[in-house]
Amino acid sequence: MSISLQKKQTISLAKEGGGALRKVVLGLGWDAAKPTGFFGKLMGNTTEIDLDASCIMIDSAGKAADLVWFRQLESKCGQVQHSGDNRTGEGDGDGDDESILVSLSSLSSDITSLVFTVNSFTGQNFSAVANAYCRIVDAENGKELARLNLSDQGNHTGLIMAYLKRNGDNWTFTAVGSVCRGRTAQDISREAVGVVA
Template sequence: MAINLQKGQKISLEKEAGSSLNQVVMGLGWDALKKKGFFGFGGGSQDIDLDASCLMFDENKQIVDVVWFRQLQRKDGSIRHTGDNRTGDGDGDDEQIVVMLNQIPAQVKSLVFTVNSFTGQDFSQVANAFCRLINGDNKQEIARYDLSVQGSHSAQIMAKLYRHNGEWKMHAMGENSTGRTFQDLIPQILPHL
């Protein structure tokens, strides 16, 4: 059963999934915008590099670790990035971050998923851009945001997963921002932890 979330909504992942949830996947997809050439012919497409990141925070709002295109996996293997796609070529998710919730160290209290335009284009210049959170156990979509139609931002803080009373909950943030990497978003993330 799909979970339809609105921006700002908070849910219990396990309650919505109907059982304990072991794995979630943050998927990011986009297409390069086609450029028009001379008299509308030719032109090709412009490379656009969107990047998915997962930031891990402790209870003191300190970063414990980050999985992103420069560090594709946590040492303990609990979070893994499938690799950097620099063009958006192909169908479906162009980048994914796989999170084994049952393997996240106890000191990590929240995970924040972000999307950034590393090449600097805002999302109105990117075709078919989306980010989504998927139940890794049954492949059903939990939340999805269409990035291309939301305005002239170059980044989004998508969602926060956090521990509360021994279970994982999700806050669908969908907060637009600007910045080429996750570091640019930290000041905007901290008040939500």
């Protein structure tokens, strides 16, 4: 059964039968918030929300070594892959609007952390977003391991969702849910790197 994470909560990604997971998927889902008030309901929900999931890869020196996002869908090493840009919030069959596949067992040992962020490229703030979440899934069997509710509405345009951190041969997953400002992961990369320091 999946764990519903609270902010700052950490779980180990070791398999129940022993050993570490080899591949995981970070899934992000959201909807446009329903209109409120008389005129909002009269006009209907015509707003599309373009949120962008990104992965900042951090090396052993604590520096951002690579960035996987809508402008670069695969890491230089090929071990982190983005599903592609979703500009509306209309999800696929399992509800994720964007996802990032990580081959943990094949990552260079110099990569010690992976920070996952989400930004509103169009500059709409999160008061226009509803039902937002991120989840971590075992990519080999499709089992959801943990989920974090990201539906804190407000004037922010970005969130540092969570991070994976190497712990020997295993990885831990930590929920962050920290609000920030910036239209892209590049805009918040210094802040994102700081969460794992």
